[in-house]
Amino acid sequence: MSEATPYHPSMALGGIFLSLFGATWLCGASVAYAGPNLPLLAAIVIAALLMTAWAIATFRARRRSFTATADAAAGKRVRKVFMVVNAMQWSSIGLAVLLLNLTGHVAWILPAVIMVVGLHFFPLARLFGFRAYNLTAAALVVVAGAALLAGGAVNGVALTLLATGAILWLTAVALLRSV
Secondary structure, eight states, X not given: OOOOOSSOGGGGHHHHHHHHHHHHHHHHHHHHHHSSOHHHHHHHHHHHHHHHHHHHHHXXXXXXXXXXXXXXXXXXXXXXXXXXXXXXXXXXXXXXXXHHHHTTOGGGHHHHHHHHHHXXXXXXXXXXXXXXXXXXXXXXXXXXXHHHHHTTOHHHHHHHHHHHHHHHHHHHHHHHHHO
16 A cells, blocks of 8 residues: 655656656766767666656556545646746757857757756746755756866766766656655
């Protein structure tokens, strides 16, 4: 039997996105540091698939035991705000990539993307009442700042990608342990 938790079962689905996006950043780190190392890339993919399976299993188990007490309007509002936050995130990433390319600041693209991804966790923390997202946001903003200071050095890029992926995976584990 699942323990009581204040989080809606669909929060577990966030573990899927965190796992897969974290794996993408970690695969980038692997390639940046070691080139196309198939065993390392396979290990990252397998770990991401295991975390995704954990998220799906958690969602299914929690969904069976969940009794909805919130009204439908509140659920609709959460979905709407979630979609707006993500639309703003993706639009901001696209705009940053475009403007940084046009102005010749290509080395700033990676830190800008990480900054936008980090900042989007602040409203999600409030929306879902999951305070750990504030820590995720702050950590990603720090990584983005450090990446700017590293100035695109090869090892700096690999470390930036590694830190970003690790933060997302740690957030997935924290989330899945909470829901």
